[in-house]
Amino acid sequence: MNVFTYLDTPLGRMTIQANDQGLLGAWFTTQTTQPDDLGEQDDGHAILNQAALQLSEYFAGIRNQFDVPIAAKGTAFQQQVWQALTTIPFGETWSYQQLADAIDNPKAVRAVGLANGKNPISIIVPCHRVIGKSGKLTGYAGGVERKAALLKLENAI
Structure with a gap:
């Protein structure tokens, strides 16, 4: 099941989507590449929380590498x-x-x-x-x- 949450960043609001395997997407709200169905909002999902924390650390200048699991779909x-x-x-x-x-x-x-x-x-x-x-x-x-x-x-x- 896909879940999502929102993260406010210095460059605007982001939508973060994941499933139990990993991160599926991270988009600024103005991006047109977001899927129509994000799933259910879940502000307590472990992967979403990990991605949100790492992105917040990136914007704060204290992270330059990410280790959140990725499960993006593509060819x-x-x-x-x-x-x-x-x-x-x-x-x-x-x-x-x-x-x-x-x-x-x-x-x-x-x-x-x-x-x-x-x-x-x-x-x-x-x-x-x-x-x-x-x-x-x-x-x-x-x-x-x-x-x-x-x-x-x-x-x-």
């Missing part, structure tokens, strides 16, 4: 890209090409970009750390302003 390719995202070090940025290279598929830059954009777990699976080859801050489902704020929080820009 095998999306899962591969999302796993690679978790290897981008805190405070660093990669280009889409570097991300494609990391999954040993250097010609899949465009597909990597699409998979990156479908990442359901904002911040914890750090798709905000992927930027254009020129260094330009390209799209972010939570808004480019939030992407810039997250990278600034990490001293990456």
Whole structure:
């Protein structure tokens, strides 16, 4: 059964969704990638509480790695890209090409970009750390302003 809760952050309210296997999603309320059915609200679920605590610590500047279990749903390719995202070090940025290279598929830059954009777990699976080859801050489902704020929080820009 899927459950969810809300977390107020310095960058706006987030919705966090999980099941007993792990975290399914973490979205800013303005993101359009949230599922229509979040499940039941459960402010006492262990995984939701762990994710909320870790995100709060991240925004407070006392956490730079996450260890909440992840159970996001996606294709095998999306899962591969999302796993690679978790290897981008805190405070660093990669280009889409570097991300494609990391999954040993250097010609899949465009597909990597699409998979990156479908990442359901904002911040914890750090798709905000992927930027254009020129260094330009390209799209972010939570808004480019939030992407810039997250990278600034990490001293990456």
